Amino acid sequence: MTNRRTQVATNERGFALVLAILSLMLLTFLGLTLATTTSTELQIATNYRWSQQALYNAEAGLEAARIVLSNVADVSTGWFDQLPTQRVDGGGSPVWWDEGTGTGPWTAPSGPPPTGDPVTGRDFDMNGCDTRGGVGYGRVLEDTSTSTRYEDVSTFEGQTLNGAFTIWVRRGLEVDNAGQFADSDRNDALIIVSEGRAPYQGATTTFTAARQAVRVLETTFSLGLDTVGSPCLGTQAGQEGMSPTGENFNPCAPITAGAGGSLEGAFGAAGTGDTGALTSTGVE
Numbered sequence: 001m002t003n004r005r006t007q008v009a010t011n012e013r014g015f016a017l018v019l020a021i022l023s024l025m026l027l028t029f030l031g032l033t034l035a036t037t038t039s040t041e042l043q044i045a046t047n048y049r050w051s052q053q054a055l056y057n058a059e060a061g062l063e064a065a066r067i068v069l070s071n072v073a074d075v076s077t078g079w080f081d082q083l084p085t086q087r088v089d090g091g092g093s094p095v096w097w098d099e100g101t102g103t104g105p106w107t108a109p110s111g112p113p114p115t116g117d118p119v120t121g122r123d124f125d126m127n128g129c130d131t132r133g134g135v136g137y138g139r140v141l142e143d144t145s146t147s148t149r150y151e152d153v154s155t156f157e158g159q160t161l162n163g164a165f166t167i168w169v170r171r172g173l174e175v176d177n178a179g180q181f182a183d184s185d186r187n188d189a190l191i192i193v194s195e196g197r198a199p200y201q202g203a204t205t206t207f208t209a210a211r212q213a214v215r216v217l218e219t220t221f222s223l224g225l226d227t228v229g230s231p232c233l234g235t236q237a238g239q240e241g242m243s244p245t246g247e248n249f250n251p252c253a254p255i256t257a258g259a260g261g262s263l264e265g266a267f268g269a270a271g272t273g274d275t276g277a278l279t280s281t282g283v284e
Contacts, residue, residue: 050163050198050199050212050213051213051215053162053163053196053198053199053213054163054196054197054198054213054215055217056196057161057162057163057164057196057198058194058195058196058215058216059194060156060161061150061165061166061194061195061196061217062192064150064153064157064165064167065141065150065167065194065221066221067157068141068143068150068167069082069169069221071143073223078188078189079187079223080187082141082142082144083139083169083170083187083190084108084170084171086171086184086185094182094183095180096181096182096183097180097181098179098180098181108123108124108127108134108135122140122151122166123138123140124137124138124168125168135170136170137168137195138170138191138193139169140167141168141192150165150167151166152164152165152166152197153165154200161200162198162199163196163197163198163200164196164200166197167192167194167195168194169190169191169192170190170193171185172184172190172191188222189220189221189222190220190221190222191218191220191221192219192221193216193217194218195214195216196215196216197212197213198213199212200212
């Protein structure tokens with residue numbers, strides 16, 4: 001009996017070590033899996049954060065463009081100094097591309113703005129990817145009075161951005177019924193393209209650009225001019241909608257007396273030609 005028990009104990013020797021190693025391996029794999037999952041989720045959250053920040057920077061660029069363009073607009077020439085020159089074909093016609101024929105220039109305009117500095121930076125970025133004949137994003141917005149280019153702007157009006165934006169402006173694209181494309185000749189209307197980047201830590205290389213989030217927004221902007229001062233200053237009168245509840249109020253509408261005057265709808269009856277002599281309403 002003693003020999004048999006000794007033999008059984010000898011055969012089971014080392015089993016606990018094997019079991020411990022297997023358990024350790026299982027726990028190690030579980031730990032690595034959790035670490036990988038956590039790292040992936042963290043990267044997803046970081047990418048989403050920078051994507052949203054890039055969107056906010058693009059929106060900031062649109063607002064900055066509105067401010068800058070309002071400041072540099074000229075009453076007579078609009079934004080001629082900021083816009084690229086209108087493209088024309090070889091014969092001087094503003095039609096630069098016929099749908100299906102491929103005629104006209106297929107590249108974006110080159111050269112500086114009419115009164116600006118020589119082109120540097122990323123003017124007409126993405127023009128090679130544009131299917132409309134190389135329109136591209138446009139020319140980088142420039143304040144020609146101060147030679148300030150709004151490219152990779154990380155600080156604006158004393159406020160520091162968590163990233164940067166670049167602002168482009170270009171002429172609108174017009175197409176006729178024959179499928180002919182042309183640049184708009186209007187200098188008082190343009191298209192703004194704002195590119196937001198995040199994160200941004202200075203001039204980018206190919207490596208850093210690949211690790212940035214980029215969001216692009218586009219909108220139209222037009223110049224509206226109004227006469228200085230109020231057109232009816234000192235002559236404010238009353239309402240125009242002829243309603244006792246005051247709809248369509250217009251302070252510039254004159255008050256005229258009499259049965260057919262401007263107050264007829266409000267008081268509802270004929271008078272004697274004097275607003276103070278309307279008697280049928282009972283209104284004092």
